[in-house]
Every structure is written in structure tokens, then in C-alpha cells.
Amino acid sequence: MSLTSYQTAPPRVLKIDIMLIELGNANANSASCAARTLESCLSVPEQASGEDYGGSILVGTASWSDPGFVEHWYPKKMPASERLAWYAEQFEMVEVNSTFYAVPDLRMAERWCRSTPDGFIFDVKLHQLLSRHATGAKLLPPRLQERAETDLKGKVKLTPEIEEAMIREFLGPVEVLRAAGKLGALLLQLSPAFSPRKHELGDLQNLLSALQPYRVAIELRNRNWAEGRQLETTLAFLRKHAATLVSVDSPATNHFTIMPHDLDEVTTSELAYLRLHGRDAKAYTTGKTVAARFNYDYDDEEIAEVATRSKKLSGKAKEVHVVFNNNALDYAPHAALRMRAALKQIAQAPLRQPTLL
Numbered sequence: 001m002s003l004t005s006y007q008t009a010p011p012r013v014l015k016i017d018i019m020l021i022e023l024g025n026a027n028a029n030s031a032s033c034a035a036r037t038l039e040s041c042l043s044v045p046e047q048a049s050g051e052d053y054g055g056s057i058l059v060g061t062a063s064w065s066d067p068g069f070v071e072h073w074y075p076k077k078m079p080a081s082e083r084l085a086w087y088a089e090q091f092e093m094v095e096v097n098s099t100f101y102a103v104p105d106l107r108m109a110e111r112w113c114r115s116t117p118d119g120f121i122f123d124v125k126l127h128q129l130l131s132r133h134a135t136g137a138k139l140l141p142p143r144l145q146e147r148a149e150t151d152l153k154g155k156v157k158l159t160p161e162i163e164e165a166m167i168r169e170f171l172g173p174v175e176v177l178r179a180a181g182k183l184g185a186l187l188l189q190l191s192p193a194f195s196p197r198k199h200e201l202g203d204l205q206n207l208l209s210a211l212q213p214y215r216v217a218i219e220l221r222n223r224n225w226a227e228g229r230q231l232e233t234t235l236a237f238l239r240k241h242a243a244t245l246v247s248v249d250s251p252a253t254n255h256f257t258i259m260p261h262d263l264d265e266v267t268t269s270e271l272a273y274l275r276l277h278g279r280d281a282k283a284y285t286t287g288k289t290v291a292a293r294f295n296y297d298y299d300d301e302e303i304a305e306v307a308t309r310s311k312k313l314s315g316k317a318k319e320v321h322v323v324f325n326n327n328a329l330d331y332a333p334h335a336a337l338r339m340r341a342a343l344k345q346i347a348q349a350p351l352r353q354p355t356l357l
Contacts, residue, residue, distance in 0.1 A: 054314040055272075058121060058184075059339050061332040062275070062325040063097035068291060072330035084115040091336065093121035093184060095323045099170075100125045100189070103141050109173035113180040121184040122177050123217070123273075123321060129156060129166055130207060132199075133191040141169045160206065167210045174214070184321060185215040185244065185271060192257040195222040196230055201237040208241045217273040217321075219246035223256045226263055238267040246273045247313070249306060251281035258284060264313060272317035274310060276335070278326040295328040298335040307342040 063069075064087040065080070074083055087094065096112075098104065112122065129135040134155045137145050144165055148156045156162065177183040188207075208216060218238065220226065225234045238245050245267045248259050258281075266272050277284065278296025287293030298306070306322070314320045322339060324332040330352070337349040 054311070054316075055318045055320055057310050057314050057320045057322060057343055057345075058093040059322045059336050059343070059345070060091045060093040060095060060121075060123075060324075061336050062095045062323050062327060064094050065098075066291070066327045066332070068327060068329040068331070069333060073333050084112065087333075088116040088120050090333075091340075092119065093123065093321060095123040095125060095187065095321075095325075097125055099173075100128050100131070101139060103127060103169050104173045106173055106176055109176035113176065113182055116182065118181070120182055121321075122182050123184040123187055123323070124174060124177070125187045125189060127166060127170055129158060130163065130170070131189050131191060132158070132194040132203075134193075140166070144169065163206060164210070167207065178214075183214070185217045185273065186211060187217050187219065187246070187273075189219045190221055192221040194220075195256075196224050201225075201234065208243060212241075215244070215271050216241075217244040217246050217271065219248070219273075219275060220259055221257055223254070223259055226260055235265055235267060242268045242270070244268055244271045244273050246275055249274065249276040249279070249309075251277075251279050251284050253281040253285075255281065255285050264309065266313065266316040269317055270319065272313040272320045274306075274313065274320065274322045276306065276322070276324045276326060278331075291328040294326045295331075296326045297329075297331045298324075298326065298338075300338065303335060303338045303342055307339060310339075310343070 061069075064084055070083070074086065078086065084094075116122075127135075127139075129140065134153075136154055137148050137150055137156055140148055140156065144162065147165070148162055149159065150156055174183060174186070188204075194203075204218075220234070224230060235245065245263075245265055247264050248261060250258050250261045252261050261279075264272075276298070278294045278298075279302070280296050283295050284293050287295065310320055310322050322336075324336045324339070326332050326335065334349070334352050337346070340346045341349045
């Protein structure tokens with residue numbers, strides 16, 4: 001497989017053991033429905049790809065190991081080593097979040113590949129240093145920690161030499177995923193501090209050139225890149241570098257850290273990317289943790305809106321990745337499964353229950 005060709009996940013019937021669900025005072029009809037196996041809920045319909053709406057749509061979550069997932073979504077007492085395989089029985093892709101904080105070793109990437117079926121896709125978030133976030137030296141690979149120059153606050157100075165070395169380190173495990181046919185895109189989630197008032201998109205030139213063999217999706221976190229005349233300059237830059245502009249589902253507010261929630265410019269026909277952060281403006285702008293900022297439970301009407309939006313994007317791109325980042329409690333996987341049902345990729349989303357025995 002070439003660096004620019006990617007596998008599409010094949011249709012499959014998911015095989016999941018029957019799980020008894022404690023219903024408390026639920027009525028008989030609820031009990032009957034709950035007794036269905038997850039296999040019957042998640043079986044791919046006869047037309048496996050769902051409706052014919054253009055390019056393929058892959059749905060997943062940002063991470064598979066968030067604390068809320070472990071406590072509220074995975075079967076109780078499931079070993080950590082089994083979670084990814086269980087996740088992959090229900091979704092065809094995932095966004096790897098841990099790589100934002102540390103470069104995984106090759107053996108870990110190999111385990112990810114072994115734990116998932118053929119055709120499963122990993123989108124990989126680039127390390128925070130490459131994303132222009134303030135980064136302590138301890139978050140670099142050991143061999144780079146002594147080489148890195150830091151400021152008075154102990155934050156690494158992003159010199160061309162350190163950036164080049166960091167890219168080399170990061171692409172090692174990425175190549176493991178690519179060789180297995182499981183690499184989707186590299187996600188560059190830029191810092192809100194990366195603004196057009198202090199920076200230029202050209203600052204990303206060396207990084208994007210080094211990543212040219214891969215699909216790159218860029219999520220801007222400073223609204224000023226999409227305001228007024230700057231928007232056209234931003235879009236032109238991304239198109240020139242064949243980089244995907246990440247669309248977001250976010251609060252409808254003009255806060256500078258929140259990108260326009262209705263901006264769906266497709267900058268490359270290869271890939272569109274939609275990340276869902278929830279619609280609570282207060283939580284987004286004041287939350288002290290990731291779970292607090294994206295603490296939002298999409299209702300069915302909102303899921304239907306997102307499904308329609310995704311279909312429109314698929315008319316402009318060969319592939320659309322839809323990633324739920326509302327990672328409080330079980331909100332993300334629950335929403336993502338309902339999204340798959342709305343797209344007719346699965347028969348229906350499994351029942352959501354407070355306790356799995």
C-alpha cells in the first residue's frame with residue numbers, strides 16, 4: 001500500500017457476548033429489548049455502507065480509554081488490555097489522543113494493530129510540541145530531553161532542530177500503523193495561542209513538508225484564522241498543502257477559542273474531518289479539565305443534525321471522519337453509536353444502561 005492510499009473498513013457483523021443488564025424497575029418491554037445481544041443491535045444492515053450519500057463516513061471517538069468510558073461504558077472489570085479490541089467491535093475508527101502527550105514506542109503501536117481487525121483506522125493526534133502548545137521537557141522522548149533548550153518556565157523552545165528530531169521520533173510508530181493499512185490521518189490540533197496576530201501559517205511550512213506523504217487534518221483553535229479576509233488566506237494555505245481543515249460542532253458563540261460551528265470548507269477532496277465538542281459555551285470556556293470543557297450529551301435530534309451535516313461533507317470528499325470529543329462519562333461512545341445508527345451503518349444503537357453486570 002502506498003503512503004497516500006488507505007483501506008476502507010470492510011462490512012462485518014460484530015460478535016459480542018450477551019451481557020445481562022440490570023434494569024431495576026424497568027417495564028417488561030424494556031427488559032425484553034435489553035435482553036437482545038449487542039450483536040443484534042450492531043449487526044451491519046444488508047447495505048453495509050448505509051445510505052448512498054457519496055464518500056464513506058467513519059465514526060468514532062477521541063480516545064478509547066478515557067476514565068468515563070472505563071467507568072460507565074466498558075463491561076465491568078474488563079482488563080485494560082482488552083478494551084481496544086472491544087471498542088473495535090463497535091466502531092471502525094478511533095482518534096488516538098495519548099500521542100498528544102507522549103510518543104508511543106513501536107511495540108505499543110504493534111499491539112494496537114494486533115488488537116483491531118483488518119480495515120480498522122487510527123487517526124493519530126500529533127504531539128503537543130508540534131501543535132505549538134507549551135510543552136515541558138519531560139514530555140519529550142528521553143533522547144531529546146537533554147538536547148532541548150528551555151525557557152525560564154521550563155518550556156521547550158521549538159527550534160528547527162528540535163522540531164525535525166521530534167518529527168522523526170513521532171513517525172516511527174506512525175509507520176507501524178501505515179504498514180498495517182490502519183493509518184487514517186495525522187491530526188494537528190493547534191494551540192489557541194497560535195493566532196494570526198502573533199504567527200503566520202507559514203510557520204507550519206517545515207512541519208507540513210515533513211508530513212507530506214501523510215494525510216494531515218488541522219484543527220485551528222483560534223477563531224481569528226476564520227474571520228473576515230483572513231479566512232480566504234487560511235483556506236488557500238490549506239489547499240496549497242493538501243491539508244484538511246477540521247470542521248467542528250461547537251457552541252454557537254464568538255469566543256476567540258471556539259471556531260465557527262457552521263464552517264464546513266472542504267480543502268482537499270481526499271478527506272473531510274468533523275470533531276464534536278458539545279454545545280455548552282460556559283463549559284467550553286470555563287472548564288478546568290477536558291471532561292469539564294466537553295461535558296455535553298447530544299440528544300437524538302442533534303445526532304440527526306450531525307448525520308445530515310456529515311452526509312453533505314461526504315458529497316465533497318472521498319472520506320469523512322466524524323469524531324466525538326464530548327468525553328465526559330459515556331457521552332462520546334453513546335453518541336457515536338447513535339450516529340452510526342442514524343447513518344444506517346448499524347441496525348440500532350445498543351440500549352444505554354446505568355449498570356452492566
